[in-house]
Amino acid sequence: MVTYPIKGISPDMSFLEMMDVLNEELLLKGEDPVAFDHDCREGICGMCSLFINGRPHGPERGTTTCQLHMRHFKDGDTITIEPWRAAAFPVHKDLVVDRSAFDRIQQAGGYVSVNTGGVPDANTIPISKSIADKAFDAATCIGCGACVAACKNASAILFVSAKVSQLSMLPQGKTERKTRVENMVAQMDIEGFGSCTNTGACAVECPVGISLENIDMLRSEFIFAKATSENL
Amino acid sequence: MILDSRIPEGPLAEKWDKHKFDVKLVNPANKRKYDIIVVGTGLAGASAAASFGELGYNVKAFCFQDSPRRAHSIAAQGGINAAKNYQNDGDSIYRLFYDTIKGGDYRAREANVFRLAQVSVNIIDQCVAQGVPFARDYGGLLANRSFGGAQVSRTFYARGQTGQQLLLGAYSALNRQIAYGKVKMYPRTEMLDLVLVDGKARGIVVRNLITGKIESHSAHAVVLATGGYGNVFFLSTNAMGSNATAAWRAYKKGALFANPCYTQIHPTCIPVSGTYQSKLTLMSESLRNDGRVWVPKTVETAERLRRGEITVKDIAEQDRDYYLERKYPAFGNLVPRDVASRNAKLVCDEGRGVGASGLAVFLDFADAIKREGQPAIAAKYGNLFEMYAKITDENPYERPMRIYPAVHYTMGGLWVDYNLMTNVPGLYAAGEANFSDHGANRLGASALMQGLADGYFVLPYTIGDYLAKMPYDKVPADHPAFKEAEQNVIDINNRLLSVNGQRTVDDFHKQLGHIMWEYCGMARNAEGLQFAKQEIRKLRDEFWRDVKVVGVNEELNITLEKANRVADFLELGELMVDDALHREESCGGHFREEHQTPENEALRDDENFAYVAAWEFTGVGNDAVLHKEDLKFENVKLTQRSYK
Numbered sequence: 001m002v003t004y005p006i007k008g009i010s011p012d013m014s015f016l017e018m019m020d021v022l023n024e025e026l027l028l029k030g031e032d033p034v035a036f037d038h039d040c041r042e043g044i045c046g047m048c049s050l051f052i053n054g055r056p057h058g059p060e061r062g063t064t065t066c067q068l069h070m071r072h073f074k075d076g077d078t079i080t081i082e083p084w085r086a087a088a089f090p091v092h093k094d095l096v097v098d099r100s101a102f103d104r105i106q107q108a109g110g111y112v113s114v115n116t117g118g119v120p121d122a123n124t125i126p127i128s129k130s131i132a133d134k135a136f137d138a139a140t141c142i143g144c145g146a147c148v149a150a151c152k153n154a155s156a157i158l159f160v161s162a163k164v165s166q167l168s169m170l171p172q173g174k175t176e177r178k179t180r181v182e183n184m185v186a187q188m189d190i191e192g193f194g195s196c197t198n199t200g201a202c203a204v205e206c207p208v209g210i211s212l213e214n215i216d217m218l219r220s221e222f223i224f225a226k227a228t229s230e231n232l
Numbered sequence: 233m234i235l236d237s238r239i240p241e242g243p244l245a246e247k248w249d250k251h252k253f254d255v256k257l258v259n260p261a262n263k264r265k266y267d268i269i270v271v272g273t274g275l276a277g278a279s280a281a282a283s284f285g286e287l288g289y290n291v292k293a294f295c296f297q298d299s300p301r302r303a304h305s306i307a308a309q310g311g312i313n314a315a316k317n318y319q320n321d322g323d324s325i326y327r328l329f330y331d332t333i334k335g336g337d338y339r340a341r342e343a344n345v346f347r348l349a350q351v352s353v354n355i356i357d358q359c360v361a362q363g364v365p366f367a368r369d370y371g372g373l374l375a376n377r378s379f380g381g382a383q384v385s386r387t388f389y390a391r392g393q394t395g396q397q398l399l400l401g402a403y404s405a406l407n408r409q410i411a412y413g414k415v416k417m418y419p420r421t422e423m424l425d426l427v428l429v430d431g432k433a434r435g436i437v438v439r440n441l442i443t444g445k446i447e448s449h450s451a452h453a454v455v456l457a458t459g460g461y462g463n464v465f466f467l468s469t470n471a472m473g474s475n476a477t478a479a480w481r482a483y484k485k486g487a488l489f490a491n492p493c494y495t496q497i498h499p500t501c502i503p504v505s506g507t508y509q510s511k512l513t514l515m516s517e518s519l520r521n522d523g524r525v526w527v528p529k530t531v532e533t534a535e536r537l538r539r540g541e542i543t544v545k546d547i548a549e550q551d552r553d554y555y556l557e558r559k560y561p562a563f564g565n566l567v568p569r570d571v572a573s574r575n576a577k578l579v580c581d582e583g584r585g586v587g588a589s590g591l592a593v594f595l596d597f598a599d600a601i602k603r604e605g606q607p608a609i610a611a612k613y614g615n616l617f618e619m620y621a622k623i624t625d626e627n628p629y630e631r632p633m634r635i636y637p638a639v640h641y642t643m644g645g646l647w648v649d650y651n652l653m654t655n656v657p658g659l660y661a662a663g664e665a666n667f668s669d670h671g672a673n674r675l676g677a678s679a680l681m682q683g684l685a686d687g688y689f690v691l692p693y694t695i696g697d698y699l700a701k702m703p704y705d706k707v708p709a710d711h712p713a714f715k716e717a718e719q720n721v722i723d724i725n726n727r728l729l730s731v732n733g734q735r736t737v738d739d740f741h742k743q744l745g746h747i748m749w750e751y752c753g754m755a756r757n758a759e760g761l762q763f764a765k766q767e768i769r770k771l772r773d774e775f776w777r778d779v780k781v782v783g784v785n786e787e788l789n790i791t792l793e794k795a796n797r798v799a800d801f802l803e804l805g806e807l808m809v810d811d812a813l814h815r816e817e818s819c820g821g822h823f824r825e826e827h828q829t830p831e832n833e834a835l836r837d838d839e840n841f842a843y844v845a846a847w848e849f850t851g852v853g854n855d856a857v858l859h860k861e862d863l864k865f866e867n868v869k870l871t872q873r874s875y876k
Contacts, residue, residue, distance in 0.1 A: 010506055010508065012505045012506060012625075013506070013508050014510070014623075016510065017508050017509070017510050020508065020510055020738070021508060024736055024738060024739075027736045027780055027782060027791065028734075028736065028780070030780075030782060031782070032782055032783055033782070033790060033791060035788055035790050037298060038472055039297060039302055039304070039471040039472055039473050040302075040304060040306065040307045040471040040472075041471070041472060041510060041511045041513075042307055042511075042513050042514075042619065043619065044306055044307050044393065044395075044396055045297075045301075045302045045303075045304070045306050045307065045471060046301070046302060047297060047298060047302045060622075062618075063622060067619070067622050067623070069622065069623070069625070071625060092442055092788055093442075093787070093788040096788060098298070099298055099299065100298070100299070100419065102299065103299050103300075103301075103407070103410075103417075103419075106403070106404065106407045107407040107408075107410050107411040108411065110404055110407060111362070111404035111405060111407055111408045112361065112362050112363045112404070113408060114358075114361045114362060114405075115283075115286040116279075116282070116283040116286055116358060116405070116688045116689070116692065117354070117358070117688075117689075119357045119358055119360075119361035120357065120361070121357055122316070122356045122357045122359075122360040122361075122366075122374055123316075123318060123373050123374055125360060125361075126371065126372030126373055127368060127372050128368075128372050129368050129369065129370050129372065132365055132366070132367070132368040132372075133365075135363075135365040136365035136367075136390060136391065136397075139363075139364075139365050139390075139397060139400065140393060140396070142396075143299065143301055166363065166365070167363050170363050170365070172360070172361055172362070172363045173363050
């Protein structure tokens with residue numbers, strides 16, 4: 001743990017801009033800057049992380065670290081910053097962690113098996129607006145890992161459930177719904193994520209508001225799939 | 233050098249179908265004998281890599297982010313065009329083609345743009361089949377909206393997160409191929425050189441961003457889908473990591489760079505608030521469907537507003553100038569991006585800008601909220617309003633947004649022929665990384681369309697034509713050409729690490745960005761451009777004398793990564809200025825002050841500049857050599873664009 005004093009922080013700065021200011025100061029002193037992940041800085045790419053004062057993405061609800069502004073802190077505060085803490089997210093350096101486990105879970109079944117070309121006209125698959133909207137809500141997961149970081153068991157179930165319920169709800173995803181949920185859950189276990197004990201911390205901390213309903217859906221999909229498995 | 237665009241013969245509407253029949257095919261059993269490298273995993277890269285894998289090729293895909301899902305396509309908000317004519321409002325492939333050619337101010341190839349319009353309809357089908365949750369009407373069919381510069385509703389969207397949903401669709405297709413073993417994915421890996429063997433692109437040299445290891449990868453063809461170079465301006469709507477290095481190093485290996493000065497300045501971004509600012513945030517231009525753009529009628533009112541003596545509510549309706557509605561009654565607030573941006577600059581230059589800096593105009597939703605109610609507006613733009621409130625601490629439901637133009641997209645890029653192959657055999661460029669389809673100005677909702685068109689529906693055909701003529705032999709990754717390229721990369725890194733100067737990489741980057749924005753931005757003139765060229769050269773010299781890069785190569789070194797990218801921006805910036813200087817006309821958003829109509833609109837010179845300017849590298853510090861590809865317009869008549 002290192003403590004860095006920092007001055008001249010404007011309330012309109014984003015948290016990561018504050019980190020930029022810190023790193024510029026460190027560089028000028030010839031010291032190593034603090035490595036952290038970030039990219040789009042508009043809350044959509046999911047690359048930024050940071051466990052700030054004991055909360056993933058900091059104190060504001062529904063906000064990624066890059067969209068968190070310094071006006072939410074007080075002058076003189078000491079801010080504690082940690083990387084995501086989970087056995088399945090090993091630390092690369094400083095605040096940078098390895099989230100490739102998430103990619104491997106998606107590779108286990110987070111898709112509809114269609115090749116490019118040879119698909120029907122888009123409007124031959126009508127989908128009721130309410131279902132389309134619900135699927136969209138689940139599909140907005142940015143894959144940042146805050147749910148895992150928030151969970152005392154480091155469970156990835158909210159992340160997995162978002163993709164499972166998006167595709168299970170849509171007619172395009174129905175054909176593979178059983179194998180998908182079985183394979184994604186199995187991969188989640190292989191990666192070393194913990195089990196869900198229904199604390200709901202994941203949904204509280206999710207920056208894009210992925211709902212616990214998705215976990216309910218995953219469970220019912222999973223039980224149904226196990227009872228009538230097509231993984232033959 | 234003669235630039236052969238390889239546009240197929242025949243009537244416009246039949247060229248692509250004819251070409252698809254004429255291209256050579258690779259037998260399904262032989263596809264597994266070919267390796268393809270794809271650099272970048274945004275819409276173009278992910279869709280190309282997935283489609284190649286489905287066809288049976290062996291694919292290696294690379295991205296610098298920690299996951300292919302992070303590519304900056306994910307941040308596109310507004311939508312994707314397709315000539316489906318689901319709304320029965322007069323749309324057609326020809327109309328989408330026509331709008332795109334005209335919107336690009338007649339500086340794009342007819343044949344490419346027509347093909348883009350043709351395959352646009354397939355893209356929507358493909359995405360829906362993958363489970364992309366587009367917006368729908370109550371009947372369950374797909375919804376559309378109209379978008380900047382179009383008089384039909386042809387834009388498909390997923391709330392304000394269309395890019396995210398399309399990219400996650402392409403990412404899912406990519407994941408499926410990774411699971412099958414047809415695509416090998418290399419995240420956190422950055423391409424630092426292109427390798428040529430016997431004049432053909434045969435591989436790349438990369439740096440593992442975690443360990444610093446320099447590695448070579450060999451293949452039969454290389455596709456660069458590495459996005460645009462908007463970050464040359466430091467402040468832009470691009471992601472922090474977006475960079476030009478892969479394309480630039482290919483340029484230095486002989487690939488031509490086309491129309492580098494064509495950059496798009498997006499009219500609706502959140503204004504700059506301070507010097508610490510690291511990026512600019514876009515507000516989707518779909519907001520202009522319901523928001524009205526205005527500034528105070530007089531400089532005096534604007535000054536009082538800026539000083540805080542009055543508030544927005546104190547400005548009566550008759551004292552507001554809805555300047556887009558006034559000047560362009562037919563299109564109003566929906567004029568194309570270049571027109572909206574230039575007019576915002578114009579009113580701010582007159583002293584009528586708002587906000588503390590005076591570099592902003594209002595985007596006002598009061599009328600729309602009165603007309604449709606707040607819930608309806610929230611349903612359409614909720615996430616954008618929230619984002620605005622988070623950044624500015626102001627509630628856009630109660631007071632108008634403040635917006636200002638910002639660099640958003642680059643239409644220039646590597647020169648490619650109709651097959652999307654650069655002048656280097658075996659090197660392809662797709663998506664924003666190439667120059668091909670948007671001319672001098674990109675219309676809204678066209679970038680997503682082009683990225684996916686290139687990746688899903690163009691490259692899978694055209695790359696086979698090249699591979700079919702290639703022997704199966706692989707070049708070993710320890711071939712002298714690879715060793716030489718690796719050494720070149722190591723030398724550059726060592727040079728950066730050994731300067732040990734006094735100024736940080738960001739400091740240089742900010743200064744470069746300032747030069748580019750002031751002299752090579754929305755309005756340019758010869759004097760300013762000549763000045764900028766000298767300033768960039770001086771800055772580049774200083775960079776190599778005085779930059780401070782700490783640490784070593786063999787580690788996760790964020791400063792070294794950035795230094796490589798900024799070193800390339802310092803060279804690219806000069807080429808952009810050269811290109812802007814030579815183009816003695818105003819086209820698209822590139823307003824050469826010397827060339828304007830009596831009404832201060834952009835004045836094109838079709839007689840002398842209806843060509844693609846493709847530049848050839850001749851050494852750092854030497855002027856690049858210009859090659860021209862004349863643009864032939866056989867189907868559309870070149871007219872002065874008018875949105876009145």
